[in-house]
Amino acid sequence: MFINRKFALLITESNTMKYHFNEIEAKWQKYWAENQTFKAENYSDKPKYYVLDMFPYPSGAGLHVGHPLGYIASDIYARYKRHKGFNVLHPQGYDSFGLPAEQYAIQTGQHPAITTAENIKTYRRQLDQIGFSFDWSREVRTSDPSYYKWTQWIFIQLFNSWYNNNSDKAENISELIKIFEAEGNTNVNAECDDDIEAFTVEEWNCYSSEKKQEILLKYRLTYLAETEVNWCPALGTVLANDEIVNGVSERGGHPVIRKKMTQWSMRISAYAERLLQGLETIDWTDSLKESQRNWIGKSVGASVTFNVLPNVTLSAVEGSHKIDVFTTRPDTIFGVSFMTLAPEHELVSKITTPEQKAEVEAYIEATAKRSERDRMADVKTISGAFTGAYAEHPFSKKPIPIWIGDYVLAGYGTGAVMSVPCGDQRDYDFAKHFNIPIPNIFEGVDISEEAFADKDNTIIANSDFLNGLTYKKAVKTAIYELEKLGQGKGKTNYRLRDAVFSRQRYWGEPFPVYYVNGMPQMIDAKHLPIELPEVEKYLPTETGEPPLGNATVWAWCTETNTVVDNDKIDNKTIFPLELNTMPGWAGSSQYFNRYMDPQNDKEIFSQDAINYWQQVDLYIGGSEHATGHLLYSRFWQKFMFDLGLVPYDEFAKKLINQGMILGTSAFVYRINEKPEFFVSGEVFNNYNDSEKRIETLNFIQEFTGLSLESIQLDEIHVDVKYVNASNEIDVPSFRNWMKEFKYEHIKFITTKEEQEKDIVKVNRDVEKMSKSKYNVVNPDQICIDYGADSLRLYEMFLGPLEQYKPWNTAGITGVHSFLKKLWKLYNDDNGLKVTDAAPTKDNLKTLHKTIKKVEEDIENFSFNTSVSTFMIACNELTAQKCTSKQILEPLLVLISPYAPHIAEELWNQLGHDSSISLADFPKFDESHLVESTKNYPISFNGKMRFTMELALDLSKDDIEKAVLANDKTKEQLQGREPKKVIVVPGKIVNIVG
RNA sequence: GCAGGAAUGGCGAAACGGUAAACGCACUCGACUUAGAAUCGAGAAACUGGGAGUUCGAAUCUCUCUUCCUGUACCA
Structure with a gap:
């Protein structure tokens, strides 16, 4: 096939009545573009339907055959819906901010905008040649200022909002200020920072403007705060939790460390419950919903406050300390035999006794050295240290020893737990290891071997007023009693953390923010967009500031409302601008709505447009965005819903994850000691076959002269483009493949059969499609050789859309x-x-x-x-x-x-x-389709033996008679009397006996 | 550990509880041809991961075990 493609083409062209796919496809692609066949109007008598693909990041490598799978599926659906009389919106665009273009800029100095524009051009050409029915007049690019203007605009709206738990929605910050001015903050029920102090109207009115801003920042939906972030030194930026996989960066696999930095954050945690509940209302895949549920991580329980007992030796440190813990099992409160704090817990240094100080500090130092990854990988080793301090049990008033241990995570809950070894396996293991008592508070349960965590079969014992109660009742009673004491209350905890929104990178949306006396100020929306400044270098500055620190024109003049030279900064009218940029998910969190009205420069989208298109009816894309893009987008959509900007608080009604197309790699095998010799796949299979192994080794020895022991075979990838449908290598092409491989003079050892046919066969295996595995197939070549229609049909023909499946050209x-x-x-x-x-x-x-x-x-x-x-x-x-x-x-x-x-x-x-x-x-x-007869399968005990053509209007009895009268039936029964005859008219006859 | 999904010929896969393997690739043979990697025609194979149950009848429903994939995890 690869040898003489041109020859085949010549024959085709000699006959005008043949199927000339290349000409036909170019012709109609041109027609569709010229006639704007797929342009959607924002009004129509027809019902609307919105089909969306997850827009691509235009990478330099272009598309391989795996990428268009979802686009082909959605295109088929979009075209089908048009045939069915719908006004279909089927747009496409580019998620064009991102790391690769910037890394390339760092290496070569080429502006990322240039790289990005070139890549987009390639993508567009590749997409066009597949014949998609996109409405390109609505294209958006996240890196285009006319687009990111609106990303900045939403950021401002978030800054100007707070979350009112009473109304359970975002409200304008001006409403909050009114409340502060009227009654202080004691009655405010807001989703906010933890460290907010109560203040009265009088106090509020006396606060300086800076102090007021500082307080408001703690309420805003996007806020500036010093947070512990995931810092990736190799990439020179912070990463969000979903951008880290197995303790290393998702992109590039670089190590990530914890570091305290002042960063913009998004208060997505305010929406945790609504994000969870909303999943019930949308038709997304179960696995995706489950991922989001896990990520949100709701757990219901109680917060309990333990007082730390004063210690005589600690008289210098006055004041009573309290330890707050979160527990899902307040019913087991009488089973507490110790407490465990995370080593990083702020109280540790304050309560540790002088005698224990050395041990505790040594332990903290040891855990700090262990990387996040080590701690995750090694969950078996139990370690900890006793602080010497004791807490008081809220009911029994008994002293409880306070330990530290790295099985308690600083980042979850309060970073402290009440340890109930009889009811939690981790606590149990810790107690066993350090010989801490394990009191049993469960009726009739043996805990000598392991903890008992089965809530359903719990009856509480040895627990004062909780004795004899079931789990549910005991939880209620315990919370009631704790509240009475003022030492606890019912609480719901979420694993979902606020999302860090700053990146120390160049190629992202600049923030519409300048700083006055260190306090962030929003630039008025009417002056947007704030465009990315030019910089000399795309690396961080020498003082460690983000790349925008290299910009010389990056200050905000409050008089002209323009970006001006940094030299002019006087902190009176001209102020420094924010140096961070927004993360990758910023631009992708609202693009689906922008498509509805993409050229609007007055509003993010008109109300007419959003009320017409409403929401995405069908969204197709990869499952890898489960906890990133798809969660953040839902968050922004709910926020925009609260603002009254969108009619639905879920942006996509139905979502399908297309499966990945894998590559079919091809292999031959090189002789380790004599790399000029290669072994074919067939020979390799014989070598692995215990019966043929000796024979094969001798065979190889004959060719190479190597001793039997020294024969070792290394697997070598062959580029799939040099292998045909029968797994045969195009040997001359393989020899000339890449000069540096030095394959020109290699010799193939093949089986006798291969020698006779003069072929070399490869072995095949399915792997992820990747450049390094030489199994990448380019759709351009497929379109040239077979046409876009063949490509489209074949991608669909491979198997079910959601499934992972190998490509084999x-x-x-x-x-x-x-x-x-x-x-x-x-x-x-x-x-x-x-x-x-x-x-x-x-x-x-x-x-x-x-x-x-x-x-x-x-x-x-x-x-x-x-x-x-x-x-x-x-x-x-x-x-x-x-x-x-x-x-x-x-x-x-x-x-x-x-x-x-x-x-x-x-x-x-x-x-x-x-x-x-x-x-x-x-x-x-x-x-x-109505038939008059049916070819009935006649089964005996469920096994089909023969078929009989019978009229469909026969009654059950008639069918039975006809079948039993048949000679073949008699033959099958061999004189036996049928016990039962099942007749399902139009389907089957089954004779039992 | 938990959650979700999967297991059918050499390969990709079909199959409302009712004729298992449609359709395609690969394979074998034949025809047309200077030639076939083009076209046309014919053919072979394999009984649904294992075990049990429900049923007249199970790839399909239930239980159980095994293996694989994906996600997630000292989450209190």
């Missing part, structure tokens, strides 16, 4: 020859052969069963089975020698969402002036 000939057969159904050597002949009964049956199946398939997103259905229809109609326009015309409409170019061309040949995309979907007519 060899298989594409199947769908390609289907398209050629389809072409021949309409054309012969003399041109169009479609006639006005009346369709036969068989023709109609084939057409209508195809309509039924294809419609069902598309509605169920089962695109792979439709492709088979088309093949069957084409084969049947060819066999029936069908030329009837009444059949062949509607058939084209069925196929057009999948293979739009060939459908347009044939549609045009049939005499239509307008695009097939405007045609109505054919109506299914059941009457054509």
